[in-house]
Amino acid sequence: xxxxxxxxxxxxxxxxxxxxxxxxxxxxxxxxxxxxxxxxxxxxxxxxxxxxxxxxxxxxxxxxxxxxxxxxxxxxxxxxxxxxxxxxxxxxxxxxxxxxxxxxxxxxxxxxxxxxxxxxxxxxxxxxxxxxxxxxxxxxxxxxxxxxxxxxxxxxxxxxxxxxxxxxxxxxxxxxxxxxxxxxxxxxxxxxxxxxxxxxxxxxxxxxxxxxxxxxxxxxxxxxxxxxxxxxxxxxxxxxxxxxxxxxxxxxxxxxx
Amino acid sequence: xxxxxxxxxxxxxxxxxxxxxxxxxxxxxxxxxxxxxxxxxxxxxxxxxxxxxxxxxxxxxxxxxxxxxxxxxxxxxxxxxxxxxxxxxxxxxxxxxxxxxxxxxxxxxxxxxxxxxxxxxxxxxxxxxxxxxxxxxxxxxxxxxxxxxxxxxxxxxxxxxxxxxxxxxxxxxxxxxxxxxxxxxxxxxxxxxxxxxxxxxxxxxxxxxxxxxxxxxxxxxxxxxxxxxxxxxxxxxxxxxxxxxxxxxxxxxxxxxxxxxxxxxxxxxxxxxxxxxxxxxxxxxxxxxxxxxxx
Numbered sequence: 253x254x255x256x257x258x259x260x261x262x263x264x265x266x267x268x269x270x271x272x273x274x275x276x277x278x279x280x281x282x283x284x285x286x287x288x289x290x291x292x293x294x295x296x297x298x299x300x301x302x303x304x305x306x307x308x309x310x311x312x313x314x315x316x317x318x319x320x321x322x323x324x325x326x327x328x329x330x331x332x333x334x335x336x337x338x339x340x341x342x343x344x345x346x347x348x349x350x351x352x353x354x355x356x357x358x359x360x361x362x363x364x365x366x367x368x369x370x371x372x373x374x375x376x377x378x379x380x381x382x383x384x385x386x387x388x389x390x391x392x393x394x395x396x397x398x399x400x401x402x403x404x405x406x407x408x409x410x411x412x413x414x415x416x417x418x419x420x421x422x423x424x425x426x427x428x429x430x431x432x433x434x435x436x437x438x439x440x441x442x443x444x445x446x447x448x449x450x451x452x453x454x455x456x457x458x459x460x461x462x463x464x465x466x467x468x469x470x471x472x473x474x475x476x477x478x479x480x481x482x483x484x485x486x487x488x489x490x491x492x493x494x495x496x497x498x499x500x501x502x503x504x505x506x507x508x509x
Numbered sequence: 510x511x512x513x514x515x516x517x518x519x520x521x522x523x524x525x526x527x528x529x530x531x532x533x534x535x536x537x538x539x540x541x542x543x544x545x546x547x548x549x550x551x552x553x554x555x556x557x558x559x560x561x562x563x564x565x566x567x568x569x570x571x572x573x574x575x576x577x578x579x580x581x582x583x584x585x586x587x588x589x590x591x592x593x594x595x596x597x598x599x600x601x602x603x604x605x606x607x608x609x610x611x612x613x614x615x616x617x618x619x620x621x622x623x624x625x626x627x628x629x630x631x632x633x634x635x636x637x638x639x640x641x642x643x644x645x646x647x648x649x650x651x652x653x654x655x656x657x658x659x660x661x662x663x664x665x666x667x668x669x670x671x672x673x674x675x676x677x678x679x680x681x682x683x684x685x686x687x688x689x690x691x692x693x694x695x696x697x698x699x700x701x702x703x704x705x706x707x708x709x710x711x712x713x714x715x716x717x718x719x720x721x722x723x724x725x726x727x728x729x730x731x732x733x734x735x736x737x738x739x740x741x742x743x744x745x746x747x748x749x750x751x752x753x754x755x756x757x758x759x760x761x762x763x764x765x766x767x768x769x770x771x772x773x774x775x776x777x778x779x780x781x782x783x784x785x786x787x788x789x790x791x792x793x794x795x796x797x798x799x800x801x802x803x804x
Contacts, residue, residue, distance in 0.1 A: 335626040377599075
């Protein structure tokens with residue numbers, strides 16, 4: 253019997269699968285946080301989750317609404333100050349994987365969470381970078397998860413908040429960065445990975461029931477597909493149960509106070 | 510510039526209105542810190558009630574507290590690194606100021622979290638600037654003239670440099686003070702210690718004033734009374750953020766704020782009813798747990 257699932261559930265579960273037990277993961281709020289905790293509650297029970305509020309090795313029972321909810325500190329191995337977090341742990345090179353979301357992304361996985369339009373006279377003022385500029389450069393590699401639509405996947409970014417592969421090719425290396433940058437972008441329709449040489453995002457896996465035309469219609473640039481994209485395995489019963497349980501616990505907790 | 514050495518004065522323990530009156534002046538650079546946790550809301554409301562103006566605000570995550578100060582027109586500018594309502598969306602008063610100059614234009618100086626954290630630490634360390642391996646390939650360096658670079662004299666590596674943060678006054682909230690004004694902070698400690706030590710003057714509002722701090726661990730964050738200007742007892746003073754061990758974050762209020770702040774009139778009515786007609790003691794009703802030293 254096949255399980256019913258929504259595109260967002262597929263996205264979160266596909267994102268969770270990218271993580272391993274050995275990862276030390278710097279977790280962004282929202283969709284990345286859901287994916288990281290599903291990974292921890294399924295195939296990666298020993299993963300180390302770190303939030304920029306200073307909580308190291310946290311194991312929240314409900315997903316935090318904010319990056320510094322008390323739940324994160326209560327369930328952490330330890331909690332350090334914010335300067336220590338950014339200096340010793342992130343800049344110190346101890347994080348294997350950063351997991352980010354964003355408002356807008358381009359074909360080289362650069363992210364914009366700052367402004368739409370001109371910086372000094374913006375059409376839309378977004379929250380800004382927060383930890384992302386240095387997460388993007390200092391983590392061993394970066395995963396990104398966001399829903400695929402033309403508002404988010406754009407041909408041109410008005411502002412680069414955090415650098416992915418810049419102009420493509422060896423741009424990161426030219427700027428002296430030794431980390432890999434974005435290695436996977438997980439959406440609700442498909443999974444992209446950067447081309448090994450050009451670094452342009454390429455569809456390597458398509459979720460069940462999604463067509464190439466749908467992906468092309470929802471992306472702001474002409475989409476490149478790998479020679480033989482695979483079909484993303486559908487969620488297992490365990491994965492979908494864990495995700496729905498944590499979402500239900502979270503909803504109840506956030507509405508309570 | 511070097512810090513002027515002060516006498517080893519102890520903190521003055523008094524009322525919130527007196528502490529704001531004595532320490533926060535029109536035109537000041539003001540840092541009110543607390544990373545999600547321990548945000549000094551009661552002090553923010555008192556600043557609004559006292560009608561301070563032309564403030565230059567500093568805070569990593571402006572949060573609702575600065576959305577309120579910006580919305581009433583108390584701020585001429587703001588230095589920050591993430592200006593959203595966490596997990597909810599936009600700070601509408603901040604956006605209205607930047608997009609439509611309402612109620613007045615807001616000068617912004619935007620950084621990353623790493624740069625702000627380093628800049629506070631440099632301020633506390635009495636250094637003129639902070640350096641970090643940051644802003645690589647990021648456009649913020651193009652729009653913020655306070656992001657520069659410095660070359661390591663030993664390796665030749667080019668690093669980012671930002672001015673240290675040296676507020677006229679910093680305000681934080683903490684769990685407890687003892688009767689001489691030594692302050693204990695537990696849980697997510699953010700940049701509060703750095704903000705206080707970087708500032709010329711400082712105010713700490715606390716949940717409780719107790720005979721003994723009784724820190725659960727000898728390594729808990731303690732700010733000695735002689736490093737603080739004023740200590741004020743304001744139970745519930747961090748609501749709708751939280752005080753670890755006292756009351757949880759009101760995620761429901763953060764969600765509700767989206768609707769209140771989206772509209773100029775509903776924001777203004779909310780300020781009238783809850784801030785201008787309010788007083789610091791109103792915050793005590795938000796304390797839901799028995800205090801640590803309750804009789």
